[in-house]
Amino acid sequence: MEFEKIALNPGPKQIHDRVEDVVNTLVRGYDAAMGRLHLGGRKGNYDDLNFEFNGGAKDELRKKHYDKSLRLLWKAEGNTPWLSFRDCTSEELALLSMAEKTLNQDELREIKKIRSEEFQRKVDEEYTQAEKQAIVNVLSTIGHGEAYAWMVSTELLNEVKSTGARSALTMQVLEEAKHFVVLRELIQAFGCEVPRLTVWEYVLLERGFKAKGLEKFFAMNVLVEGFALSIFGMLSTLPGLEILRLFHLDESRHTGLPANYFKEFPMSAWEKRNPIAQFRRLGLIVPVLPLMASIETDLAELGIDTFEFAGSAARKILNLMNRVGFTLPIDNATFASLLNSLFNTYTSYSRVDYAERSFLSAETTKGTRERAVEAEVFHLGKAPAATPARPAA
Numbered sequence: 001m002e003f004e005k006i007a008l009n010p011g012p013k014q015i016h017d018r019v020e021d022v023v024n025t026l027v028r029g030y031d032a033a034m035g036r037l038h039l040g041g042r043k044g045n046y047d048d049l050n051f052e053f054n055g056g057a058k059d060e061l062r063k064k065h066y067d068k069s070l071r072l073l074w075k076a077e078g079n080t081p082w083l084s085f086r087d088c089t090s091e092e093l094a095l096l097s098m099a100e101k102t103l104n105q106d107e108l109r110e111i112k113k114i115r116s117e118e119f120q121r122k123v124d125e126e127y128t129q130a131e132k133q134a135i136v137n138v139l140s141t142i143g144h145g146e147a148y149a150w151m152v153s154t155e156l157l158n159e160v161k162s163t164g165a166r167s168a169l170t171m172q173v174l175e176e177a178k179h180f181v182v183l184r185e186l187i188q189a190f191g192c193e194v195p196r197l198t199v200w201e202y203v204l205l206e207r208g209f210k211a212k213g214l215e216k217f218f219a220m221n222v223l224v225e226g227f228a229l230s231i232f233g234m235l236s237t238l239p240g241l242e243i244l245r246l247f248h249l250d251e252s253r254h255t256g257l258p259a260n261y262f263k264e265f266p267m268s269a270w271e272k273r274n275p276i277a278q279f280r281r282l283g284l285i286v287p288v289l290p291l292m293a294s295i296e297t298d299l300a301e302l303g304i305d306t307f308e309f310a311g312s313a314a315r316k317i318l319n320l321m322n323r324v325g326f327t328l329p330i331d332n333a334t335f336a337s338l339l340n341s342l343f344n345t346y347t348s349y350s351r352v353d354y355a356e357r358s359f360l361s362a363e364t365t366k367g368t369r370e371r372a373v374e375a376e377v378f379h380l381g382k383a384p385a386a387t388p389a390r391p392a393a
């Protein structure tokens with residue numbers, strides 16, 4: 001390439017460089033001092049000297065989360081063509097259905113309509129009105145949760161250090177956006193009234209959103225997403241809800257993120273055991289208990305014991321907390337047995353056929369693939385056995 005150079009005098013450039021050097025020292029020095037005094041300073045958590053975000057590259061985090069997310073990125077149009085999403089490229093559409101490629105626009109529109117009616121018909125055949133409403137009630141708890149997951153991950157993006165962790169969080173933001181809009185349409189496709197947040201979930205999500213700094217990892221990635229992962233694992237084998245398998249896979253990556261992050265940037269002993277943080281964590285768990293009771297009738301309509309679900313989710317979440325290093329004011333084993341006693345006390349009033357049982361050893365994730373994914377995320381070793389048989393009436 002031949003460039004026609006422009007001749008310049010060296011003087012102005014030399015003056016500029018000197019001035020820039022002085023101003024740079026003043027501005028950065030002022031920002032650094034203000035930062036040390038916690039009075040502001042540089043807002044961008046970015047290290048332009050090394051062309052990295054503060055914290056360095058951390059390529060392992062990037063590979064485990066960003067690269068993997070992109071590899072497993074799924075499109076709504078391919079998996080739920082009856083919804084309104086048009087996110088597939090023409091190549092993906094061609095791969096999805098070679099036969100459809102021969103159809104013209106009118107025929108494709110007709111196919112979409114049939115698919116939508118097919119979905120309605122399938123749902124109407126498979127479920128009664130009460131069962132459809134129960135599915136909508138349970139799934140909408142996660143639907144609302146996805147809106148908060150989107151907001152929280154957007155804020156966490158600015159809390160984490162390193163290029164690897166930021167790329168991981170960026171993928172999480174993208175996936176939460178997709179979860180919210182796709183789940184919203186899927187729920188609406190059932191044609192039932194969508195309930196608002198119960199006050200228990202409202203408190204849980206608001207507190208989680210307001211959690212300080214990396215405590216958001218506990219509120220969102222461990223607690224809320226551990227709960228969401230368990231719901232997706234429980235419902236993904238139901239007819240019409242097969243797409244929840246893909247949500248389950250994404251959430252498994254999100255729940256694994258804090259452990260991978262703290263491997264690179266370990267929490268201090270104080271951060272783990274600070275009594276105020278411990279009580280705040282406990283305060284986040286407390287609203288989950290009445291939330292479980294609030295969905296008992298809906299899950300019962302679907303043949304699912306809400307406290308077996310709660311026990312199954314609690315066992316996994318406690319395991320994850322152990323792994324990540326988030327502690328509570330009481331040790332996990334005592335807390336687990338306390339939860340079991342609470343569940344037994346409640347069900348002794350709410351159940352016609354009550355018999356004492358170990359709710360925390362139940363397993364409500366149905367699919368084999370989903371169980372294998374959870375065994376890996378929660379380090380459960382061997383996938384647990386099926387849900388223990390219900391006691392006879």
Ligand SMILES: [Fe+2]
Nearest residue numbers: 146149176179
């Ligand atoms: Fe999500």
Ligand SMILES: [Fe+2]
Nearest residue numbers: 149225251254
């Ligand atoms: Fe998530």
